[in-house]
Amino acid sequence: MLSQIIRMLKENGDFVSGEEMSRELGITRAAVWKKINTLKNAGFKISASTRQGYRLLKSPEFSIDELKTLIKGKPGKEIIFLETAGSTNDIAMELAQNGALHGTVVIADRQTQGRGRLGRVWVSPPSVNIHMSIIIKIPVLSRDAAFLTIIAAVACATAVRKATGLSVKLKWPNDLTVSDKKLGGILTEVKADPDRVLFAITGIGINVNTNMNMFPRDVKALATSVKKQTRKKYSRTLIIAEIFKELQSWLDIFLRGERQALLNECRKLSSTLGRKVSVTIGREILEGTAEDIDDEGLLVLRLPAGGLRKISAGDLTFLR
Numbered sequence: 001m002l003s004q005i006i007r008m009l010k011e012n013g014d015f016v017s018g019e020e021m022s023r024e025l026g027i028t029r030a031a032v033w034k035k036i037n038t039l040k041n042a043g044f045k046i047s048a049s050t051r052q053g054y055r056l057l058k059s060p061e062f063s064i065d066e067l068k069t070l071i072k073g074k075p076g077k078e079i080i081f082l083e084t085a086g087s088t089n090d091i092a093m094e095l096a097q098n099g100a101l102h103g104t105v106v107i108a109d110r111q112t113q114g115r116g117r118l119g120r121v122w123v124s125p126p127s128v129n130i131h132m133s134i135i136i137k138i139p140v141l142s143r144d145a146a147f148l149t150i151i152a153a154v155a156c157a158t159a160v161r162k163a164t165g166l167s168v169k170l171k172w173p174n175d176l177t178v179s180d181k182k183l184g185g186i187l188t189e190v191k192a193d194p195d196r197v198l199f200a201i202t203g204i205g206i207n208v209n210t211n212m213n214m215f216p217r218d219v220k221a222l223a224t225s226v227k228k229q230t231r232k233k234y235s236r237t238l239i240i241a242e243i244f245k246e247l248q249s250w251l252d253i254f255l256r257g258e259r260q261a262l263l264n265e266c267r268k269l270s271s272t273l274g275r276k277v278s279v280t281i282g283r284e285i286l287e288g289t290a291e292d293i294d295d296e297g298l299l300v301l302r303l304p305a306g307g308l309r310k311i312s313a314g315d316l317t318f319l320r
């Protein structure tokens with residue numbers, strides 16, 4: 001109901017009369033007034049005039065009800081919003097196992113046990129960043145699982161670029177970066193049998209309105225946020241809506257079999273290709289030049305002796 005009211009106010013752009021709203025929503029004018037007050041309490045600036053009705057002046061930085069108005073049939077049709085979660089990936093995993101549909105999204109304002117890869121901590125302070133996990137149930141072969149991270153990374157980088165104008169890059173395999181500082185990360189977890197992926201959880205963490213003093217020292221040294229880069233606050237609602245739009249479009253491209261388009265975009269956005277890097281894979285450390293991302297989505301590393309190594313996952317640092 002709140003989403004419907006926001007949609008009416010936005011579509012109209014001007015005053016919408018209380019009577020028109022009450023008619024369209026099938027509730028009394030007093031009930032409309034109450035709903036408007038709920039929105040005001042949630043941070044919406046709405047002017048009210050007895051003669052003309054209600055007019056939306058400004059939306060708050062984050063509103064799940066506004067987000068719902070911005071999504072039509074994209075991933076995110078079903079959104080579960082939590083003020084606090086352990087890890088949104090864990091919650092989405094459980095939901096997916098219990099039959100939740102493709103495109104179901106879990107968003108948390110803060111996480112107490114946000115995770116990176118290999119159990120590393122993902123710092124997730126309240127009310128500033130995006131922490132969300134999307135259930136992906138599409139036909140993917142197990143050997144193509146790396147594409148799921150590529151799809152999410154390309155979608156997020158493009159969405160944040162469009163929403164903020166920042167030159168967001170992709171650092172192989174799962175980082176969103178600006179000027180080589182970490183703006184966000186993707187954590188893809190899959191449930192698969194030997195042949196095919198049964199479902200995947202795409203976890204997305206992006207630092208939006210974070211002040212650097214919200215991070216512990218080690219993270220502060222390597223991280224950045226949209227606010228830090230632009231010196232402006234951005235609406236998480238609008239960025240998330242943009243991510244859903246991009247995700248839908250890149251999933252469609254993948255499902256149509258147009259992998260080259262996806263890979264080309266990934267190569268174009270890459271901060272890694274052409275650079276001297278060191279890659280840690282378990283106990284092994286390899287140095288070389290990141291030459292390409294191949295047609296299977298693997299990193300192609302040119303070794304100093306001239307040979308090539310293809311790598312599916314690892315931790316990468318730039319040399320020099």
Ligand code: BT5
Pocket residue numbers: 086087088089090111113114115116117118120121122123124130131132133174175182183184185186187203204205206207218219222223224
């Ligand atoms: C990642 O791991 O980059 C994946 C991060 C995924 C987080 C999302 S939030 C929603 C969903 N629910 C979860 O529990 N997780 C996902 P990795 O490449 O392993 O990077 C982890 C490293 O990034 C840490 O060891 C820190 O050094 C650094 N780090 C931690 N928090 C950070 C932050 N907020 N911003 C930038 N860097 C951070």
